[in-house]
Structures are given as C-alpha cells and as structure tokens.
Amino acid sequence: MSLISDVVGLVFLLVIILIFVALSFRIVREWERAVVLRLGRILALKGPGIIFLIPFVDKPLVVDLRVRTVDIPPQTTITRDNVTVSIDAVVYYKVVDPLKAVSMVSNYNQAVLNISQTSLRDIIGQMELDEVLSKREEINKRLQEILDSYTEAWGVKVTAVTVRDIRLSPDLLTAIAKQAEAERLRRAKVILSEGERQASTILADASKSYQANPVALQLRFLETLSDISQKGGLIVVVPAEREIYPTLSTALALMNSAKKVEGGGQPKT
Known part of the structure; x- marks a missing residue:
C-alpha cells in the first residue's frame, strides 16, 4: 500500500x-x-x-503594436454659417509605448474614439460650409494634430486621419446646384462680354488703319468677295461707285473703254 x-x-x-x-x-x-x-x-x-x-x-x-483603425460614426453638427452637416472619418493609430498605454489610460481604443468624435465636431463648428467641402486635407491635418496632443501621453501615435464622407440635406444640395449653375452662367457672360470688348478694340484699330490706307480697304473688299464666291447659288450685287471704291471703279471704266475700242466705237468720257 x-x-x-x-x-x-x-x-x-x-x-x-x-x-x-x-x-x-x-x-x-x-x-x-x-x-x-x-x-x-x-x-x-x-x-x-x-x-x-x-x-x-x-x-x-x-x-498589439500594429496599426489599428477606428471608424468615427457620422457626427451631425452645425457649421459657423449655421448649416447642418453630417460627417464621418477614419482614424489610424498604433501603440508606440506599451507601458504608457497600459498604465496611463484604461482603454486606449475607446479613448481614441471618444476624443476623435468631440474633436471632429469642434473643428467643423469653426468652419463655414464652403471650407468644409473644399478643405478636407486641412480638416484631416487639424484633427490629427489635436489627437496627437492627447494620445502622446498615452503612448499612442495617430498615423493618419481621413474624412470619409460629408452629407448634406437634399434641400441644401439643390440650392448648391442652382448656385453652381448661376456661377457658370455668370462666367460665360463675362467671357462673352470680354471677347466682344477685345473684338471692338481690334476693329477700331483696323478702321484707323483702313482710313489711312484706302487701297488696303479695297483689297479687303475683294478678298471678301472671293470668300463669298466660294458658295454656289448666290447672287452678289457689288456697289462700284467712284466715291466708294475709286480703284475698282477706275478698273471697270478702263475695261469698258477697251471693249468699245475693240468694237470700233468711241469711248464715252
């Protein structure tokens, strides 16, 4: 036993x-x-x-020392110009000092999420709607700086912040679309008016040049006739008075005289 x-x-x-x-x-x-x-x-x-x-x-x-992500749920807040928007983002972070992450904060995952939500609302509340829509990179940078100022004492480093989506009310989207259309029409009218102004300036300079050189005006007239003649089925009536186009009138008179001489008649003076 x-x-x-x-x-x-x-x-x-x-x-x-x-x-x-x-x-x-x-x-x-x-x-x-x-x-x-x-x-x-x-x-x-x-x-x-x-x-x-x-x-x-x-x-x-x-x-865990790997990079982790936390999704910031949509935060509904009011911008500086009293417009309600809903915005969400993603925060990327990792633990760089495990001793601080264990001893300085109870749950660093939840702490990063909470501080991200409040900081995002604060940033959007200080910006106007146009800035929120056009300056996402600035929002990301400011939010990352704010988070780093808190998480540094926890042994956590925020590596990146990305604003994922900005949602507006349907009425506001319609108003923005109308505003964009009106802005496009305004730009088109400004461009058209500027073109007309430049064209009128050029035409005024051209008229001064033609006034100083009548032969150039007549050559321009003949070039215009040549361009018109390229189109078939047109009848063009051309004034050829001596007072209007003296060179052209003289040429036509010489042609008539030559034909009468060939025909045995006397040209009329």
Missing part, C-alpha cells in the same frame, strides 16, 4: 510540475509586447518570443 501511495503522490507531483511549467511560459508574437505585472506592479516589458512568468504572481498584459 505504501508503494502505491508513493506512486500516486509522485504522479500527482509530476502533474503539478507540468501545470506549473505550462503556466510559467508564454509565447508572445512578433507584433505584440507583454507588460508583466508582478503583484500589481509593472515589472518589465517582454517579448517577442517565449517569456517566463511566475504562475499566480506575474500577470501579462499583451499589447
């Missing part, structure tokens, strides 16, 4: 040793770190790989 008792005791002791050994070793992955607490006090930062712990004395708190 004593031998059986000794064997049972040995087996029991071996089981206890195996359990103790199993509880003494812990595997920490490459992207993790273990903050070891011994009797409630921070002992060390261990990992990655196999770490040794004293069972029932040491408690490991594993912290």
Whole structure:
C-alpha cells in the first residue's frame, strides 16, 4: 500500500510540475509586447518570443503594436454659417509605448474614439460650409494634430486621419446646384462680354488703319468677295461707285473703254 501511495503522490507531483511549467511560459508574437505585472506592479516589458512568468504572481498584459483603425460614426453638427452637416472619418493609430498605454489610460481604443468624435465636431463648428467641402486635407491635418496632443501621453501615435464622407440635406444640395449653375452662367457672360470688348478694340484699330490706307480697304473688299464666291447659288450685287471704291471703279471704266475700242466705237468720257 505504501508503494502505491508513493506512486500516486509522485504522479500527482509530476502533474503539478507540468501545470506549473505550462503556466510559467508564454509565447508572445512578433507584433505584440507583454507588460508583466508582478503583484500589481509593472515589472518589465517582454517579448517577442517565449517569456517566463511566475504562475499566480506575474500577470501579462499583451499589447498589439500594429496599426489599428477606428471608424468615427457620422457626427451631425452645425457649421459657423449655421448649416447642418453630417460627417464621418477614419482614424489610424498604433501603440508606440506599451507601458504608457497600459498604465496611463484604461482603454486606449475607446479613448481614441471618444476624443476623435468631440474633436471632429469642434473643428467643423469653426468652419463655414464652403471650407468644409473644399478643405478636407486641412480638416484631416487639424484633427490629427489635436489627437496627437492627447494620445502622446498615452503612448499612442495617430498615423493618419481621413474624412470619409460629408452629407448634406437634399434641400441644401439643390440650392448648391442652382448656385453652381448661376456661377457658370455668370462666367460665360463675362467671357462673352470680354471677347466682344477685345473684338471692338481690334476693329477700331483696323478702321484707323483702313482710313489711312484706302487701297488696303479695297483689297479687303475683294478678298471678301472671293470668300463669298466660294458658295454656289448666290447672287452678289457689288456697289462700284467712284466715291466708294475709286480703284475698282477706275478698273471697270478702263475695261469698258477697251471693249468699245475693240468694237470700233468711241469711248464715252
């Protein structure tokens, strides 16, 4: 009986040793770190790989060092010009100091989400609607700076912030579309008026040049006739009075005289 008792005791002791050994070793992955607490006090930062712990004395708190994301749910707020908008964003962050992340904040994931929501509402409340729609990069930068000022003490680094969507009411969207259409019409009229002004200036300069050189005006007239003659089926009546186009009138008179000389008649003077 004593031998059986000794064997049972040995087996029991071996089981206890195996359990103790199993509880003494812990595997920490490459992207993790273990903050070891011994009797409630921070002992060390261990990992990655196999770490040794004293069972029932040491408690490991594993912290993930990879970049994490938190979705900021749509935040409905009023801009500086009293327009209601709904905006949501995504925050990317990671733990850079596991000791601070464990000891300085209870739940850094929830803390980052809460501070992101309030900071986003504050930023939008200080901007007008046009700035909110056109300056997303500025919103991202300002929000990241605000978050960094809070999370630095927690051992957390905000790597990026991205505004994902800005939603407006249907009535406001219709008003913005009408405003954009009116702006396009205004620009078209301004461009047309500027073109007419430039054309009138050029025509005024051309008229002065033609006034100083009547032959150039006549050549221009003949060029215009040539352009018109390219279109078939047209009858063009051309005034050729001496007072209007003296050179052309003289040419026609010489042609008539030549024809009469050839026909044996006397030209009329």
